[in-house]
Amino acid sequence: MLAVRGLRKVFHPNTLNERVALRDVDLDIDAGEFVVVIGGNGAGKSTLLNVVAGDLSVDAGSIRVAGRDITALPTHRRAQWIARVFQDPSLGTAGSMSIEENLAISQLRGCRRTLRAGLRDAERAHYAQVLTPLGLGLEKRLDARVDLLSGGQRQALSLLMSTIRRPEVLLLDEHTAALDPLTATRVMEATVRIVEESRLTTLMVTHNMQHAIVYGSRLLMMHQGRIVLDVRGEEKARLSIEALIERFHIADDKILLQS
Ligand SMILES: Nc1ncnc2c1ncn2[C@@H]1O[C@H](COP(=O)(O)OP(=O)(O)OP(=O)(O)O)[C@@H](O)[C@H]1O
Ligand SMILES: [Mg+2]
Incomplete structure (x- = not known):
């Protein structure tokens, strides 16, 4: 993919x-x-996601999504296939608009239709239906302005917005890092449910080693601009936090020896 x-x-x-x-x-x-990406500060994780999304151009190489070469396409053209959730909850949502207007915009993304003045009952019912499993009560506040929501509620909404029109690739860059531990867990659980239900191809960056071990079907470790570990299946399931930290030190020593 x-x-x-x-x-x-x-x-x-x-x-x-x-x-x-x-x-x-x-x-x-x-x-x-569902690929989880870990690595120290400056390892290149966000850069990898940013070049895939199109925010940054590349100096060499190519990027293909479902066989299409997207290397030269601008971000807005890639947005029909690639969705993102950022660390900052305010980045993925429009604060001055209501929850339902935000969802309507993401539902229309890439379509030629424009946002109509009013939303139909059927659309409202659909938005309430996708909001309910989040367990945050947002389905009862469809006309609430998004800037009145907490960071966790806003991040959960960003996640829904980025996946409401099933993307081919979902990019999550530390999307729970700015949330308190309980809210982070809730947003992670919503992420796993949506990714599994829609069988989304996902790249998720995290500094949370526990999340890296528990979630995802494959784990990448980056270090100094390289992928230094790539495990999946049984091998991933057997990993412990200690083993991961040891692998990190091994990668660091190897690179020091090479340079
Ligand atoms: N816009 C930029 N201008 C200059 N240097 C940059 C820019 N973005 C990233 N870098 C550099 O590129 C390297 C990789 O950065 P990147 O942000 O991809 O790391 P990261 O793995 O996401 O780290 P973190 O865990 O801190 O988010 C770092 O050395 C960083 O300083
Ligand atoms: Mg980063």
């Missing part, structure tokens, strides 16, 4: 501040895989 070849991204090339954020990254993600 997602095929990345020889991706390279260098910030501030040929200057003292040169940063190689992606070093010839190859990655193939099958349809329906």
